[in-house]
Amino acid sequence: MINYNENFNWSEFLQPYELAVEGFILKIEGIKKQYHMKKMYCPIEIVSGRVKSPKSIIDKATRMNVPYNYLDERLYDIGGIRITCKYIEDVYLVAEMIKNRHDITLLEVRDYIKNVKPSGYRSLHLITEYNVETVDGSQTLRLEFQIRTHSMHFWASIEHSLKYKYQKQIPAEIKERLVRASETGARLDNEMSSIKAIMAELEALGVGESNIDDSLEDEVTINNFKRW
Secondary structure, three states, rough: OOOEEEEEEEOHHHHHHHHHHEEEEEEHHHHHHHHHHHHOOOOOOOOEEEEOOHHHHHHHHHOOOOHHHHHHHHOOOOEEEEEOOHHHHHHHHHHHHHHOOOEEEEEEEEEEEOOOOOOOOOOOOEEEEEEEEEEEEEEOOOOOOOOEEEEHHHHHHHHHHHHHOOOOOOOOOHHHHHHHHHHHHHHHHHHHHHHHHHHHHHHHHOOOOOOOHHHHHHHOOOOOOOOO
């Protein structure tokens, strides 16, 4: 059992992860901008990130019996980047985009779309290593990329809230309904992919217009308003 160490410097430990996550958000937003400037279809819809809180890290480290001096080696998701896409195909396009980057090293792929978790959770996870530059020099961190569709994200956010509401002991009836909701979401994603394929066929025949700017792409919200 790992006890909370009051002398552990969480600010110093987490700051490189914050640098890495914030930096990657800017990099991926930059890629989005390049797509839009070239008037190309962008498979990336929304980019966000987070660094786990000390409490969340302690809870996971305790469950996994990971000592403090091994947190950065054995906990792969202290820093996370989430990319939300319109279509399932886009999820895999973005995954290849991340895999082909020269500034990260891919360690593992966890495909919970093709291998759905028993809970109904669906997403594509890439476990990577990334070198972040700090005042003390280069530091190698593990970052997790979660890539999913809007319906996958909607389901995951509801399930996450319920886990905390019920202290990870979700009632059986709700669990069953969550599984059914996940299956409904999968059908929605598949149907939208089919619609996309039909749209591509029509576009190839000259029906409709291509490379049209979507006015929603340029919306400014509290989440994408520039803070720097």
